[in-house]
Amino acid sequence: MTEMLSMSNNAPLFVGMMLLKLAVVFGVTMGIVAYATWVERKVIGHMQTRLGPMRTGWHGLLQPIADGLKLFFKEDIIPTQASKVPFLLAPMMILIPALITIAVVPFGPDVTVKGFLVPLQITDLNIGVLYILAMAGLGVYGIVLAGWSSNSKYALLGGVRASAQMISYELAAGITIIAVFMLSETLSLREIVALQSGSVIDWYVFKQPLAFGLFLITGLAEINRTPFDMPEAESELVSGFCTEYSSMKYALFFMAEYANMIVIAAIAATLFLGGWSGPLPESLGVVNLLGKVFAIMFFFIWLRATLPRVRYDQLMQLGWKVLIPLALANLAVTGLVVVLQQ
């Protein structure tokens, strides 16, 4: 019986493995963030019978690097009337919660290193799902602060809209997820994946189809993407909360948007689509997870190319009068079924 590697049985190896996992997960996430921008421009381009970026590298493959370098060397402007501290903090406060949420997403089965079991997950919190909700709640600050501290009316309007939107949709997302862990009877993402690992039929998407749909919609709204990209509705608000930002700070907002997209896709894949388990064999766990994440991200990009932006009042009505009642009904039905099954 191999032991789980921990701080108490082999401290140096534990710290080493932890750092390695952190570096790999961070590197892969940032890589996906960079190339998600390229994929998004390419996919939307082809959907609109354009070519998208073509100039830098083969089919524009070097475009993310060129963009990154360009933003890095641009002048960093801080408006004189801005509140300095919140203005500087806001881009970080939006990116960091997005990145640290990925820590609880399991990406493969346990592997054995030097006689110890190492889980392929940065940390398995037994409150994993709550941790995700908590970090989603912290993400609001970045947007609110960016909007307010810029001292510009467009930024402020964008910030207020975004936070109202995020608070309302967070509620619906939370209620939706409760239905999942009523079935799983655990909050740990690792165990939720294990419960779905039997076959494809065991995925929670088949037991909770409504919850899956609701989670994707509320997820889209929470990360402020089309059709819910009210905060940065450029036809009315210039660029929303990040209007006054430039250079790397602007790039951080951009990265946060794509990091959030990865997070929502990874959580949806883990909670509803069996995470790293299936359809390919266990040893290809990472491929399974990444495949599902990419599929969901492609779906998000596809939506962006297809749907127009909804009006703000429609957005709020959809959230409070349709999604939350549906989520509550789903919760009640799930509860009833769980009780009757016992």
Added chain:
Amino acid sequence: METIFFYLVALVAVVSGFLVVRCQSPVNSALALVNTFFCLAVFYVMLYAPFMAAIQVIVYAGAIMVLILFVIMLLNLGTEARKRYTHGVVWAAIASLLVLVNVVFFIKRGRVTGAEGDITDYLIKTEGHTELIGKALYTEFLLPFEIASILLLVAIVGAVILAKKDV
């Protein structure tokens, strides 16, 4: 190791608590308060109460402080609020110092390790902190729980009625 970490987080908590009262702009104060709440959540984790930590972040840092921040931002309290409340700082300092002495005195006098209850370390490790809270909440303390939910319902209805007047 854990002690060093505790002092580190405690330092951050105390410094941000100090910043709450010292910051010039109310928004910065609110941000410092968020940071203090976050440090408290870290303490809950260190006390093997991860559920409390998550609730602390979700409810206080994620919901209540966002609303407070909203109010501050939309009222746009500038520095004039600060000028109005700068009298009596010395007396406030003396009073809080006395409270601190009092607290330290009682902590020193009491048994810091606490009394042994039904919920032991072993039970938390085997059954899980969240499960224990859930069981206690829905069996032993069901009546207070239901009363609290009715209270919240009344508050929601009250909020709806208050907001409805304007429409």
